Amino acid sequence: MRMRDLGWQAACAAALALVLAACEQPAPPPAPPTLEERGRDIFFTETFGGNGRTCGTCHRAEDNFGLSPAFIATLPADDPLFVAETVPELARGFEAPRQMRANGLILENLDGFEDLDNKFVLRGVPHTLALRTSVTSGDGPRTGWGGDGAPGDRSLRSFAVGAVIQHFTKSTNRMAGVDFRLPTEEELDALEAFMLSTGRQEDLVLPLQLTDARVQRGQALFLDNTVARCNVCHFNAGANANPAIFGADVGNRNFNTGVEDLPDIPGRTGDPPAPRDDGLNIPGDGTFNTPPLVEAADTAPFFHNNARATLEEAVAFYNSDAFNNSPSGRAGRIALTQEQVNDIAAFLRALNALENIRQGEAYVRMAIERGQDRGAEPLRLAREEIQDAVQVLSGVGLHADAVSDLNQALVSTASSTRSRYAPDLAQALVALQSARSRILAAQSPAATSPG
Amino acid sequence: MRTVLIAVAASLALAGAAAAHPATEQYIPIGQSPGPGIVSGRAGVVAEPSEAGGEPIVSVQAASGAELGAYAVTPQTRVYIDRSAQGLPNLVGTIDDVQPGRVIEVRIADPVTRAAEWIKVRP
Numbered sequence: 001m002r003m004r005d006l007g008w009q010a011a012c013a014a015a016l017a018l019v020l021a022a023c024e025q026p027a028p029p030p031a032p033p034t035l036e037e038r039g040r041d042i043f044f045t046e047t048f049g050g051n052g053r054t055c056g057t058c059h060r061a062e063d064n065f066g067l068s069p070a071f072i073a074t075l076p077a078d079d080p081l082f083v084a085e086t087v088p089e090l091a092r093g094f095e096a097p098r099q100m101r102a103n104g105l106i107l108e109n110l111d112g113f114e115d116l117d118n119k120f121v122l123r124g125v126p127h128t129l130a131l132r133t134s135v136t137s138g139d140g141p142r143t144g145w146g147g148d149g150a151p152g153d154r155s156l157r158s159f160a161v162g163a164v165i166q167h168f169t170k171s172t173n174r175m176a177g178v179d180f181r182l183p184t185e186e187e188l189d190a191l192e193a194f195m196l197s198t199g200r201q202e203d204l205v206l207p208l209q210l211t212d213a214r215v216q217r218g219q220a221l222f223l224d225n226t227v228a229r230c231n232v233c234h235f236n237a238g239a240n241a242n243p244a245i246f247g248a249d250v251g252n253r254n255f256n257t258g259v260e261d262l263p264d265i266p267g268r269t270g271d272p273p274a275p276r277d278d279g280l281n282i283p284g285d286g287t288f289n290t291p292p293l294v295e296a297a298d299t300a301p302f303f304h305n306n307a308r309a310t311l312e313e314a315v316a317f318y319n320s321d322a323f324n325n326s327p328s329g330r331a332g333r334i335a336l337t338q339e340q341v342n343d344i345a346a347f348l349r350a351l352n353a354l355e356n357i358r359q360g361e362a363y364v365r366m367a368i369e370r371g372q373d374r375g376a377e378p379l380r381l382a383r384e385e386i387q388d389a390v391q392v393l394s395g396v397g398l399h400a401d402a403v404s405d406l407n408q409a410l411v412s413t414a415s416s417t418r419s420r421y422a423p424d425l426a427q428a429l430v431a432l433q434s435a436r437s438r439i440l441a442a443q444s445p446a447a448t449s450p451g
Numbered sequence: 452m453r454t455v456l457i458a459v460a461a462s463l464a465l466a467g468a469a470a471a472h473p474a475t476e477q478y479i480p481i482g483q484s485p486g487p488g489i490v491s492g493r494a495g496v497v498a499e500p501s502e503a504g505g506e507p508i509v510s511v512q513a514a515s516g517a518e519l520g521a522y523a524v525t526p527q528t529r530v531y532i533d534r535s536a537q538g539l540p541n542l543v544g545t546i547d548d549v550q551p552g553r554v555i556e557v558r559i560a561d562p563v564t565r566a567a568e569w570i571k572v573r574p
Contacts, residue, residue, distance in 0.1 A: 110472070173540075176478060176540075178538060188485055
């Protein structure tokens with residue numbers, strides 16, 4: 001009897017299990033990460049078996065994918081950026097830690113690794129935003145400040161290989177398989193996809209219908225090829241040269257603008273003094289490639305050697321003897337008044353703020369789409385973009401009305417409770433759209449297209 | 452205005468073509484160089500300059516012996532001796548290190564002229 005009861009109970013349990021199994025909806029398998037998502041993961045977490053650095057160690061998302069001295073000052077002592085201060089094998093010939101902390105300069109052995117004590121240059125970290133618009137040239141890809149940063153086929157895809165060898169190594173022996181591992185082809189594909197996805201995906205089409213008189217004057221100066229001549233090398237405020245002057249397929253170019261001849265480069269008086277940087281090729285020809293300007297206002301300091309701290313100082317550089325006596329400056333002396341310098345800088349600040357707004361909107365929409373449980377990261381990024389726009393504009397008292405809207409957007413993105421999440425973010429989008437309309441009278445498709 | 456623009460272009464057009472980064476290439480063993488345009492195999496014929504119309508020619512053969520291509524060694528072509536088996540980075544070599552039968556890898560600088568950007572050879 002007892003055996004029969006047990007048998008009955010077991011049969012019931014088995015039947016129940018079968019019913020439950022049949023009723024249970026299996027959770028859908030998570031979607032595999034896209035190539036871009038995989039690249040993001042590699043960019044920020046993969047150390048390639050090296051000293052602990054990742055791509056994101058120097059190209060900080062929180063610092064617009066660049067690295068400023070002010071941001072470096074906020075990092076803890078054990079941040080992998082500072083491995084030269086903590087790893088004995090990297091104490092000599094790997095970085096110049098005082099220069100890194102004081103001036104945001106990173107050591108590069110562009111002319112070879114055979115004399116680490118004496119043969120190096122110190123360069124700032126270029127941001128990696130809008131790479132889709134800035135890497136291509138008629139001569140092939142241009143990467144890094146010299147335009148020759150990548151081994152192999154010179155492409156952005158191959159750039160990571162050179163970066164791992166230069167910056168990720170456990171020791172200055174730089175032995176692949178011992179001091180680091182080289183990225184796989186799949187990893188390079190993913191890294192490239194991610195790097196191309198950040199920031200603007202296309203260039204602006206200038207002129208824009210801008211509202212502020214200062215900004216309008218700045219745009220007119222920027223586009224005048226006989227006065228400030230900005231648009232000759234920074235066509236449409238991007239990184240490409242003017243095709244009307246250099247040819248339709250010119251793309252990104254290198255120029256010798258004399259930045260190395262400035263008498264007051266901060267790194268020159270650092271420890272160790274930054275040696276003269278000869279730019280592209282070995283030996284160098286004194287040229288460096290052109291960075292995009294739309295992203296300039298929130299990615300200080302400026303030039304390959306971080307020679308100028310503010311946007312206004314960077315614009316004023318083109319008044320200097322260093323520029324006017326350089327190969328690029330000899331076409332005709334640039335002599336802008338301080339007001340003209342400030343106007344051009346105001347124009348660039350307005351462009352930067354518009355880009356912050358565009359990117360901020362994209363992140364807010366992503367946060368709405370993902371919902372509150374998964375929207376925290378895009379919301380954080382949106383707030384950083386909005387805060388950047390506030391700083392870029394309010395730094396020179398520009399567009400107070402737009403700043404007010406941006407601050408409202410910050411409030412809306414900060415106060416969301418579960419029940420108010422979607423309405424608050426919708427309100428943030430309205431505030432961002434209002435901020436844009438304060439800067440841009442008639443919306444230009446190129447200025448507002450999603451990235 | 453046109454004159455000014457031509458002058459601007461002339462004064463600015465002093466930049467050289469972008470090149471690959473040669474410094475880090477020395478630390479990349481055979482088989483791990485990124486990107487397309489790389490031919491791997493064994494060195495076949497290494498022709499003298501006089502036989503090849505001015506520049507030495509290196510041919511690359513598959514394991515079967517089939518020829519994969521022949522490439523010009525120009526003054527800009529760098530030769531690296533792969534020492535990864537010894538746990539060491541590549542050594543800068545010369546065309547004399549490219550002996551028939553050795554494992555080699557050639558990066559093609561120009562598909563039209565078939566000039567080699569670099570040759571890596573395993574001793």
